[in-house]
Amino acid sequence: MADTEDDDYQNRIKEGDYVVLQRGCIYKAVQIQPKTKVIFEKQWIFLDNSVGNLYNTTFEILAGGNLQPKEDEDTESPADTKVTGADNRNIIDDGKSQTLTRDDIEILKEKNLKPTEIIQQLIEHSSTFNNKTEYAQDKYIEKKKKKYENAVTILKPTCRILAMMYHGREPGKICHLRYDTLAQMLTLGNIHAGSKILVFETCAGLVMGAIMERMGGYGSVIQMYPGGAPVRAGVESFGFPAQYGDMLHEFPICHVNALLAGTLNTTVKEPAVEQKELSTAAEEKQNQPRAEPQEGSPEEQSMEADQHQEKTDLENRKESKAQEKKAKLREKRKKLAAAAALLEGRNADGLVIASRFHPCPVLLGLLKFLSPSRPFVVYSQFKEPLIECYTKLREQGGTVNLRLTDTWLRHYQVMPDRTRPQLQMSGGGGYLLSGTTVAMDRSKPAGSCKAEEPAPKRQKLEETEG
Amino acid sequence: MPSHPVSPTRLPSCVIFFAMSFVEYNDLIQDGDVAIVYLSYNSLMPVKVQHGAQTQTRYGAIRHSTDLIGQRYGSKVTCSKGGWVYVLHPTPELWTVALPHRTQILYTTDIATITMMLDLKPGSVVCESGTGSGSLSHAILRTIAPTGHLHTVEFHQQRAEKAAEEFAEHRVAHLVTVRNQDVCKEGFGVAGVADAVFLDIPSPWEAVGHAKSAMKKHGGRVCSFSPCIEQVQRTCEALASHGFEEISTLEVLVRLLDVRTVSLPLPEFGPDSSARTELDGTEKPPAPGAPNHPSETLRTTIPHREIPGHTGFLTFATKPRC
Numbered sequence: 001m002a003d004t005e006d007d008d009y010q011n012r013i014k015e016g017d018y019v020v021l022q023r024g025c026i027y028k029a030v031q032i033q034p035k036t037k038v039i040f041e042k043q044w045i046f047l048d049n050s051v052g053n054l055y056n057t058t059f060e061i062l063a064g065g066n067l068q069p070k071e072d073e074d075t076e077s078p079a080d081t082k083v084t085g086a087d088n089r090n091i092i093d094d095g096k097s098q099t100l101t102r103d104d105i106e107i108l109k110e111k112n113l114k115p116t117e118i119i120q121q122l123i124e125h126s127s128t129f130n131n132k133t134e135y136a137q138d139k140y141i142e143k144k145k146k147k148y149e150n151a152v153t154i155l156k157p158t159c160r161i162l163a164m165m166y167h168g169r170e171p172g173k174i175c176h177l178r179y180d181t182l183a184q185m186l187t188l189g190n191i192h193a194g195s196k197i198l199v200f201e202t203c204a205g206l207v208m209g210a211i212m213e214r215m216g217g218y219g220s221v222i223q224m225y226p227g228g229a230p231v232r233a234g235v236e237s238f239g240f241p242a243q244y245g246d247m248l249h250e251f252p253i254c255h256v257n258a259l260l261a262g263t264l265n266t267t268v269k270e271p272a273v274e275q276k277e278l279s280t281a282a283e284e285k286q287n288q289p290r291a292e293p294q295e296g297s298p299e300e301q302s303m304e305a306d307q308h309q310e311k312t313d314l315e316n317r318k319e320s321k322a323q324e325k326k327a328k329l330r331e332k333r334k335k336l337a338a339a340a341a342l343l344e345g346r347n348a349d350g351l352v353i354a355s356r357f358h359p360c361p362v363l364l365g366l367l368k369f370l371s372p373s374r375p376f377v378v379y380s381q382f383k384e385p386l387i388e389c390y391t392k393l394r395e396q397g398g399t400v401n402l403r404l405t406d407t408w409l410r411h412y413q414v415m416p417d418r419t420r421p422q423l424q425m426s427g428g429g430g431y432l433l434s435g436t437t438v439a440m441d442r443s444k445p446a447g448s449c450k451a452e453e454p455a456p457k458r459q460k461l462e463e464t465e466g
Numbered sequence: 467m468p469s470h471p472v473s474p475t476r477l478p479s480c481v482i483f484f485a486m487s488f489v490e491y492n493d494l495i496q497d498g499d500v501a502i503v504y505l506s507y508n509s510l511m512p513v514k515v516q517h518g519a520q521t522q523t524r525y526g527a528i529r530h531s532t533d534l535i536g537q538r539y540g541s542k543v544t545c546s547k548g549g550w551v552y553v554l555h556p557t558p559e560l561w562t563v564a565l566p567h568r569t570q571i572l573y574t575t576d577i578a579t580i581t582m583m584l585d586l587k588p589g590s591v592v593c594e595s596g597t598g599s600g601s602l603s604h605a606i607l608r609t610i611a612p613t614g615h616l617h618t619v620e621f622h623q624q625r626a627e628k629a630a631e632e633f634a635e636h637r638v639a640h641l642v643t644v645r646n647q648d649v650c651k652e653g654f655g656v657a658g659v660a661d662a663v664f665l666d667i668p669s670p671w672e673a674v675g676h677a678k679s680a681m682k683k684h685g686g687r688v689c690s691f692s693p694c695i696e697q698v699q700r701t702c703e704a705l706a707s708h709g710f711e712e713i714s715t716l717e718v719l720v721r722l723l724d725v726r727t728v729s730l731p732l733p734e735f736g737p738d739s740s741a742r743t744e745l746d747g748t749e750k751p752p753a754p755g756a757p758n759h760p761s762e763t764l765r766t767t768i769p770h771r772e773i774p775g776h777t778g779f780l781t782f783a784t785k786p787r788c
Contacts, residue, residue, distance in 0.1 A: 054684070056784075159582060159587075160582050160583055179582070180718050184574075186578065186581070187574060187578035187581060188559060190557045190558070192489060192609060193489075193611055194611075215588070216587055216588025216613070217588070372538060372541065373540030373554045373555040387765055400504055400552055404722070404723045404767060405720050405722050406723070407720050407721070408718065409716060409717075410717045411714065412715040414713070419699055437540060438504075438542065439540045439542060441542065
């Protein structure tokens with residue numbers, strides 16, 4: 001009814017789109033590029049044929065790696081004749097129940113048999129299948145389906161899908177931030193359209209992307225980044241419309257002290273700028289030895305290799321390169337000035353921290369940029385640094401509603417007569433410290449409101465009790 | 467069956483530019499705002515700010531005209547008995563703690579999970595039933611503003627009216643339509659518009675068909691919240707038979723950790739013979755100022771002795787294109 005042709009256009013896969021490949025609970029974020037091989041679950045795939053199809057379409061992977069939209073199969077179970085055993089007393093695990101060999105199965109695969117047909121063959125050649133209980137048979141078929149299924153579904157990326165993907169595939173890249181913990185952060189941080197949010201993250205850009213999605217292009221997100229350049233490859237995977245870029249600002253954490261002291265120079269003066277940039281670059285290298293390789297260095301190397309070239313040519317190129325560099329620096333300065341202007345008012349609406357750095361200095365430093373009565377949330381894979389944050393905040397005042405939490409997440413198998421928790425569950429999703437800023441007492445210097453806080457007193461009482 | 471949109475009994479006098487709203491921050495407290503008074507860690511109090519009005523707290527009275535209006539959100543306010551409180555800008559999360567309960571409510575941990583797993587973002591169109599006390603509704607409205615819409619259905623007339631009134635007071639009425647009807651019999655009153663549907667009703671399986679028809683043709687996400695596993699079982703069956711995919715049930719709980727300094731006494735093992743030989747047989751006197759009972763002090767956390775161990779099962783599913 002409300003869907004129109006235009007709506008459909010948005011739901012079709014286009015060249016250049018960032019998409020997520022899915023099979024079962026395996027996800028992979030890729031970009032649709034013509035004639036480009038993509039590896040998914042040890043298979044080579046060309047995504048060209050997906051273009052023009054609707055999102056959420058399931059494709060079959062044909063020989064050669066090309067995709068073809070999968071036809072609906074209503075043959076759910078390949079076993080029509082239901083002969084089942086009552087229990088497993090007659091099942092012996094001797095590795096001889098399957099009479100098809102590895103090679104036999106390979107031959108079946110080469111004959112381009114459908115997965116269901118291969119499974120049917122496996123069942124026919126299994127001496128124990130008919131002795132298995134109905135439940136065990138279902139389980140067997142599901143297991144084989146997973147193994148021989150040759151399909152992939154193409155999804156539109158969302159925060160949910162990408163958070164689950166990173167958590168499943170590369171948890172190390174996102175500081176082991178579990179998807180439900182990210183969900184808590186977005187809600188506890190009151191992330192919404194129209195606000196001004198500070199973010200400090202080393203989660204590949206997943207947290208940045210999640211925040212940008214929740215802001216829908218309205219407001220500003222300022223990435224406070226360590227080292228030479230902000231790392232946010234994950235933001236690309238969200239496939240945001242171009243105008244979302246207008247929300248995005250970045251500010252190097254190494255300039256925070258200067259900004260707070262009012263000594264940050266953001267005026268565009270060529271020689272001064274270059275010198276300053278150089279010194280920052282040096283600092284950055286110190287701060288983050290693992291930083292992404294800087295742009296331009298391979299070019300420089302190739303320039304060195306071309307020594308036979310005429311000297312004048314070389315000089316010309318050097319000059320144009322210098323010009324280019326200058327323009328880049330000027331652009332960078334402009335961006336820095338814009339971000340500084342956003343921060344200077346010290347009226348940000350939220351602060352989100354999720355990084356491999358010690359959160360304490362980051363939190364105490366960046367809280368200064370928030371208006372009073374605004375939420376902040378800090379993630380850490382470890383509890384101890386958050387205990388330190390909590391303690392320091394209680395000492396210095398300026399925050400209320402401090403909560404140190406973790407969440408417990410359990411998935412369920414829901415089946416007729418067989419509903420139960422899944423056997424495996426995540427052991428931990430990390431820890432969160434959340435709170436709300438309040439006005440510091442103006443009559444006294446910072447830290448003096450400690451005596452007025454009722455909580456430490458209560459704490460002391462509890463301690464003596466124990 | 468026609469739907470009955472509920473209009474609030476008291477419409478907002480006029481939406482002032484830069485006034486407080488649950489979907490937009492403002493710096494100063496103004497007449498007509500709903501502010502949250504922070505008394506202590508788990509004691510919050512919503513206050514309708516009105517010229518000339520007073521609010522009694524356990525620390526004394528707050529006079530709105532002098533103590534609140536024109537002050538900055540987050541300010542410390544000294545009450546008449548000398549005690550002080552903080553006045554906070556409302557957020558859906560503070561509202562969830564402070565709101566008047568008319569029903570059992572959804573709490574922030576479940577709300578956060580629901581919001582992400584339903585793919586909610588600015589512009590999303592959401593259907594919800596029942597409205598209940600509006601705890602989830604406010605969180606949904608925050609996330610889908612400024613371009614989305616919430617269709618919320620509540621079969622209890624007074625609850626529906628009260629919710630509509632609150633939405634107006636919180637200046638989010640333009641983002642929500644409240645309908646007083648039975649979702650199991652009459653559905654959501656809309657068709658083909660929703661990106662996401664949320665069900666928190668006693669028999670969600672009876673509303674799955676209505677959920678499906680409320681959703682956009684190209685699909686969307688659905689969530690059902692049920693405390694009992696039998697409800698989950700029936701809901702999953704209904705979802706599967708209506709063609710929903712990726713049906714997944716989960717449970718999420720929050721654990722609040724109290725930060726404490728604890729002192730653990732160290733037991734006395736008596737004279738250590740091996741240590742004594744090293745020290746040439748001379749026993750070292752205890753260091754001056756050392757306590758009689760040595761102990762080690764550390765900063766750690768303890769969980770609460772008793773916590774809510776179950777709220778409800780969350781079942782999510784995807785509606786495919788039809």
